[in-house]
Amino acid sequence: MPTAPPRRTDLDGLRGLAIALVVVYHVWFGRVSGGVDVFLVLSGYFFGSRLLRRPDGLPPARLPAELLRLVRRLVPALVVVLxxxxxxxxxxxxxxxxxxxADQTLASLGYYQNWLLATTVGDYSRAGEAVSPLQHIWSMSVQGQFFVALLLIAVLVGLIAGRHHRTALVDVVAVAFVASFWYALVTHGADPARAYYDSFARAWEPLAGVLAAAVVGLIRWPAWLRVTAATVGLVAxxxxGAVLDGATQFPGPWALVPVVATVLIIFSGANTATGWRVLGVRPLVTLGAMAYALYLWHWPLLIFWLAATDRDAAGxxxxxxxxxxxAVLAYLTLRxxxxxxxxxARPAPQQPAPDRASRGRARARVALAGAVALTAVALTAASLSWLGHVEDVRAKGAELQSLPTRDYPGGRxxxxxxxxxxxxxxxxxxxAREDIPVTTTDGCITVFTSSELIRCVYGSPGASRTIALAGGSHAEHWITALDELGREYDFRVVTYLKMGCPLNTEAEPRIAGSLKPYPECAQWVRTTMDALIADRPDYVFTTTTRPRVDGPGDMVPESYLGIWDELQAHGIAILGMRDTPWMYRDGFLFTPRDCLADGGDAESCGLPRAEALADHNPTLDYADAYPLLTILDLSDAVCRPDFCRAVEGNVLVYHDSHHLSATYVRTLIDELGRQLRTATGWW
Known part of the structure; x- marks a missing residue:
């Protein structure tokens, strides 16, 4: 019968090292360290070791007890932090x-936080939201799902394989490991951001730990090889975190680095109580005992500190x-x-009846468990109540399309x-968050991770005159007005839109506000330009300016000129809209609706016009060089001569930090129509 192996203090220390890396890299470097991947492998190793040691497998009758054990281990600390x-x-x-x-609290308690993040990572309506204080719990959700799934598989294997349950379980785990690793490679290549949170793409990491647990007892390495393996693993x-960008490269093939390194350290200490003594030192072992609680505490404390101090990073x-x-809160949570x-405490046979102190400790545990359970119920109820309240408020959103002009003139x-x-x-x-262009809700804008061109038709679909609305989301938010004008004046609007991708000729574009490469944008632009030239619309409506990143005002990017050259060479006229101001303050975007909700007013939640816009429209400098370019500018309908406020005419200008609310765009229909009439002569 398999017996419990000696306690591996080196692996306890490895947990301590992993949590130290996670915390340090999160707090000071804003990077993924690979520590979470180490945790996933170790979780699989410890959990798998316990299952594989059971001589009778896992009978169905034992499943409730095992699940309760998981709840006792994982839930109390989570509830306290939540x-x-x-x-x-x-x-x-x-x-x-x-x-x-509230959404993420429910997801954390239900252990589906990773799936919530996976489904919203490409949601452009949420792209401007600040980082959540609960975002890190995605890995806890992956582990919780893995533990439950492995228990269920162990029960099923035991029922089918009988006394050969251990061999059968290892075989199933091996097949699942290969399948998950292949799936990770495919999904990471197709959509890295979503794959990062995908349980199936992550499963191969804890499964590697289970396989290590199955074979570690067979390892008979000489001392020099043990030291070599441990050294290589530790260095890796x-x-x-310093060499790899785990946020974009995991759980793809580069995740093999922390996974294989962890397995090497597991193998290096096979059949010993201490393993490699460098990792078995007391400070690391103590830190390893606190690892779960420290992981839970460090991220929300960091996020709340940054929110309270209005800073982007910790010093x-x-x-x-x-x-x-x-660390202090983690220690207290542990103890x-x-x-x-x-x-x-389990009373031994023939042990005398519990004394008063023992009974007191038992009552204290019951009281503590009850308090945790009540807190979890209260968190669930409060979250559902708040979500219900917000939905009730949003239920009135249909009114936004027919607000009385006299009371809500907005830009007028x-x-x-x-x-x-x-x-x-x-x-x-x-x-405000839902007051977005119809193209977003209709799925008529290409997401970040795709380069597919999506065409949709608005305005008057059967009309012979066409305006092509092309570019990124700052072209997109004009669809609200163009759609209405198209229906009224008999022209159709065909959309060629992609998130964060204005028409430009950059060979290696990057996502605005970050240094993240955006190759999908370059691919999409080429496809879109070919389509525009083939479709030959009467006009291409697109933005012509961007905010300066190195100072106040706006500019015409050099990469836009190549697009204008190409359209003009094919005789396609351009309706060039000056971009609306982005809410930059001290070099960082802020969201007016958050500012207003926090007690600010229309002016304190806005910007001086000189910070957002140049004294004159920079596009005017290129008017003579591009005779087919007609310049549109609604800056005076968004900003006052001296200030760009958060609210004008009782209407919130922005639904996030730099996109006009659909309601505000409706108030600009008449002015945009006046400028389009002058440009096109269609009415």
Missing amino acids: AAAAVLTAAIQPQTRWEAF ILGC LLDGAAVMLVA LVENPLRYR ALIEQVRVAELPMRPTVFE
Whole structure:
């Protein structure tokens, strides 16, 4: 019968090293260290070792007890951190962030946080949201799903294979490992951002740990080979975060680096109690015991600190303070919550009846378990209640399409210089996130990870005159007005849109606001230009400017000129719209709706016009060189002469940090129509 192996202090220390890397890289470098991948392998190793040692496999009758054991191990600390994060969210974050927190609280408690993130990572309506204080719990969800799945597989294998259950389980795990690794390669190549959170793409990592547990007892390496394997593994783990960009390269083939390194360290200490002594030192072992709680605490503390101080990254001293506070809270969580509920004293045979102290400890454990359960119920109820409240508010969103012009003139208040009654702003801060172009809800804009061209027709579909709306999301938000004008004046609007991808000739474009390469944009632009030239619309409506990243104002990017050259060479006229201001403050984007929800007003949640726009439209400098270019500019309908406010004419200008709300665009229909009439002569 398999017996329990000696306690591996080196692996306890490896857990301590892994959590140290995770915390340090998150707090000071904003990178993925590979520590989470180490955790996944070790989780599979420890959990698999326990299952493989069972002489009778896992009978169905034992499944409830095993599941309860998992709950006792994983849930209490999670609930404590979620409760603390809920209090801090209510105290620090604007109410516009509470909905995302409620969604992710439910996902964390239900262990599907990774799937929630996977489904929203490409959601452009959420692209401007700040990083969630619960985002890190995706890996806990992956592990929880893995544990439950492996238990169910073990039960099923035991029923089918009988006394050969151990061999059969290893065979099933091996097949699952190969299948998951292949799936990871395919999905990572197709959609890296989604694959990062995908349980099936991640499963091969803990499965590698299970396979290591199955064969570690067969390893008989000489001392020099043990030391070599441990050294290579340790160096690979220490250097992983510095050399690899795990956020974009995992769980693809490069994830083999931390996974294989962890397996090497597992093998290096086979059949010993201590393994490699370098990792078995007491500080690392102690840190390893706190690893789960420290992982849970460090990220929300960092995010709340940055939110409270309105900073984008932690410095040396405040980052160290965040880590210290997280370590203290993790230690207290381990001692006061995790251990009391995880370990239950088992009376030995013939032991005398429990004394008063023992009974007191038992009652304290029951009380603690009850408090954790009640807190979990309260978090669930509060989250559902808030989500219901937000949905009730949004149910009135249909009104936004027919707001009375007199009460909600929006941009007309600037153009026509009309007096505006003091009325509640629309869309509200809760309605704003959904106040987006119809092309987004219709799926008529290509997502970040795709280079496919999607054409959709709006306005008057049967009309003989065509405007092609082409470019990124800043071209897209004009569809609200163009669609209405097309129906009224009998022209059709064909969309050629891609998230974050204005028409440009950059060979290696990057996503705005980051250094992340965006090869899909270059591929899409080439496909789109070929399609525009073949389709020959009467006009191509696109943006002509971008904000300066190195100073105030806006500019015409050099990469736009090649597009204009190509369109002009084929005799295609251009309607060039000056881009609307982006809400940059101190070099970082901010969201006016969050600012308003946090107590700001229309002016404090806006920007001086000189910071967002140059004194004159930079496109005018190119007018003589491009006779087929007609310049459109609605800046005076968005900004006052001195200020770009968050609210005009009782209408919220932006639904996020740099996209006009659909409601505000509706208030610009008349002015855009006036400029288009002059440009086209169609009416």
